[in-house]
Amino acid sequence: MKSLRCFLVLASLALFAGGIGVANCAGNAPPSLSPTGKLTYQANEGVVALGTVQHAAIELNKVQACTSACHPLLPDKDVAVVVDNVTSALIIIKQVPNGWKATIISALNAISTRLDAEGKMRLSAYLGAAIAVVNALQ
Amino acid sequence: MFPPEVILGIFNAVAPIVKDIVAKHLAVTGAMPTDAEVTAAFNQNIDTYLAEGAAWRAAHPNA
Numbered sequence: 001m002k003s004l005r006c007f008l009v010l011a012s013l014a015l016f017a018g019g020i021g022v023a024n025c026a027g028n029a030p031p032s033l034s035p036t037g038k039l040t041y042q043a044n045e046g047v048v049a050l051g052t053v054q055h056a057a058i059e060l061n062k063v064q065a066c067t068s069a070c071h072p073l074l075p076d077k078d079v080a081v082v083v084d085n086v087t088s089a090l091i092i093i094k095q096v097p098n099g100w101k102a103t104i105i106s107a108l109n110a111i112s113t114r115l116d117a118e119g120k121m122r123l124s125a126y127l128g129a130a131i132a133v134v135n136a137l138q
Numbered sequence: 139m140f141p142p143e144v145i146l147g148i149f150n151a152v153a154p155i156v157k158d159i160v161a162k163h164l165a166v167t168g169a170m171p172t173d174a175e176v177t178a179a180f181n182q183n184i185d186t187y188l189a190e191g192a193a194w195r196a197a198h199p200n201a
Contacts, residue, residue: 030170030171030176031170032170032171032172033170033171033172033173033176034173036173037172037173037176037177040173040176040177040180041176041180043180044176044179044180044183047180047183047184047187048183050187051183051186051187051190054187054190054191055187055190058190058191058194061194076198076200076201077201079194079198079201080195080198080201083191083194083195086187086191087188087191087192087195090184090187090188090191091188093184094181094184097180
């Protein structure tokens with residue numbers, strides 16, 4: 001359990017640092033871009049934040065936690081919640097880039113609501129960081 | 139639960155890849171990105187994450 005706490009702390013710190021990087025990137029959108037290009041630039045940063053949550057979930061699903069029996073560190077049903085919500089959001093964002101922020105926040109909130117207790121515990125650092133990153137993008 | 143090196147290994151595998159398009163582009167071309175290039179990166183990232191999700195779904199049809 002101590003190792004898990006350590007992991008979550010490290011994940012939080014690194015994701016927070018990544019979030020600062022994203023926010024800085026977004027704040028310094030290239031002057032060469034048109035207003036539409038700047039919107040796409042920020043939408044791309046939001047997509048990366050959302051995709052990172054999915055990537056984390058899938059990678060945690062590959063890890064086997066063994067006590068009396070072995071099972072994925074993040075259960076399939078929790079990964080399915082993440083994958084399905086991220087997929088829906090990405091399809092919408094690709095069709096309607098202007099609404100990227102609301103779409104991503106909605107997807108992250110849906111994921112947070114539908115995960116079971118174990119899933120929330122495993123992914124809370126990533127979800128919290130992704131929401132913070134997206135909110136930092138203006 | 140896990141040795142620290144395993145935890146750090148997991149973390150390294152799932153650590154966010156936040157790429158700075160401008161820095162990358164400047165390093166390669168010495169010029170600022172255009173709208174078309176930013177749009178291409180945007181579409182590529184979406185397709186990458188969609189493919190990752192689809193691959194996981196295909197491997198876990200009953201999840």
